[in-house]
Amino acid sequence: MRVAFVLGTSGGGTGAHVAMLAAGLAARAEPAAVFGPARTGRDFRFSDTATFVPVEIADRPRPAQDLRTVTRLRRLLSSGGFDVVHAHGMRAGALTAIALRAQMPRTRLLSTRRHALRARRPALVVTVHNAPVAGGAVGAIYRALELIVARGADSVLCVSADLEARMRAAGARRVSAAVVPAPATGPAPSSASARAAAVSLARGPVVLAVGRLAVQKGLGTLIEAAAHWSDLEPRPQLMIVGEGPLEAELKAQAVSLSVPAEFAGRRTDVPALLASAAVFVLPSNWEGQALILQEALRAGVPIVATRTGGNPALTGEDAALLVLPGDPTQLADAVRAVLSDPALAGRLCKAALDRAQSLPDEDAAVSAALSEYRHVTGRQLPCECSYWPGVRMMPVIASPVKVRTRRPPRRGARAATGTTSSARESGRCRPRAEMRPADSPAPTGPAATPSVTTSPSTSVTTCRRPQPTARRPPG
Secondary structure, three states, X not given: OOEEXXXXXXXXXXXXXXXXXXXXXXXXXXOEEEEEXXXXXXXXXXHHOOEEEXXXXXXXXXXXXXXXXXXXXXXHHHHOOOXXXXXXXXXXXXXXXXXXXXXXXXXXXXXXXXXXXXXXXXXXXXXXXXXXXXXXXXXXXXXXXXXXXXXXXXXXXXXXXXXXXXXXXXXXXXXXXXXXXXXXXXXXXXXXXXXXXXXXHOOOOEEEEEOOOXXXXXXXXXXXXXXXXOXXXXXXXXXXXXXXXXXXXXXXXXXXXXXXXXXXXXXXXHHHHHHHOOEEEEOOOXXXXXXXXXXXXXXOOOEEEEOOXXXXXXXXXXXXXXXXXXXXXXXXHHHHHHHHOHHHHHHHHHHHHHHHOOOOOHHHHHHHHHHHHHHHHOOOOOEEEOOOOXXXXXXXXXXXXXXXXXXXXXXXXXXXXXXXXXXXXXXXXXXXXXXXXXXXXXXXXXXXXXXXXXXXXXXXEOOOOOOOOOOOOOO
């Protein structure tokens, strides 16, 4: 199975997830290609495990560049012989859907179970990684992209339940949960390396936050909350790991509120930092299946996070203290409770480690993706014919040509005339394509025994006669 991944600009979870899927397919001898911005390709080294082709997909609408992107995607996807195109992110998914629609028309489906019976174009799977974080014009554009993806994708995978509800409301034909695990981090860091990682903040307990310095991550709320625990002794030290467009603004906010904070930039020793932290805080306004939250669970560190998106599904109610997003008072009270109550911190550590045991791994994510690819391409077990229960038949490729079908002769009429169903047995005529209840009696006699393999099944599809009968033109 040939798979093509399409993604836009990414500096975190989306790019890491695509890199993990590409590596997993390569390990299973499934060829894959990745189309995305050149910088993203360098950051995640897609060329090590897949064929990487630069395609610039901007993080915001740019009509001229978007038109060039659609044209380039259409050329690449039409010439690559791909079975599945898996786009990641709403903009990448919408541009890919437009490119595929322009590439070739969609064919009608014969199956009510939507097995993606198609003529030539690859099936489209879109993983939605983020929710809209703004209203106004940005929110309106996001809703338009949702409609394009919902109507153009054969399957939509979502990283949280609220995104699944949004895509169903937009009219997506198949919506299910995405599996986005954190990458394996290896053995836990030693206590010596953990102490060395936090040596600059050795004057007090470390309150750690890791994430892109952007509006979605809610780090401004965390800095405001840090001003509320200035009376604690020793005073907690705030450490923020990450880069982003709000770095200067957040530093100025920390200075204005007299909050002792270290902006550590991008670090490669995040596991050691988690091991050294007194509490890990995820103050995001929205998250899906946050990779850093999964890493914190595996590290067994006390967690304070916001009750939004996919956070509650990851932590449950026992492995973290959950607060409302955007509320610095609740956030400060939760951090204060962990720092001042060793028993509570111990319970959170144990619950986090227990919760981490149930998290999916990379192999489970690759297996789930391949299962979805097989579903949308129809590469599965044969389906049961609707006319002969128990008879196994492969799905028929949908044809855009309207066909005329003929009812099978009634049993009484055959007995009266002494005729047989030789036409049907010879393959020139097939039963009418209609659905029959599974519990209704099956036809008997030689006419009811087609020359196909039989085995028990509960799946149902339809069958049709192989050669259409042309209608006679009027007049």
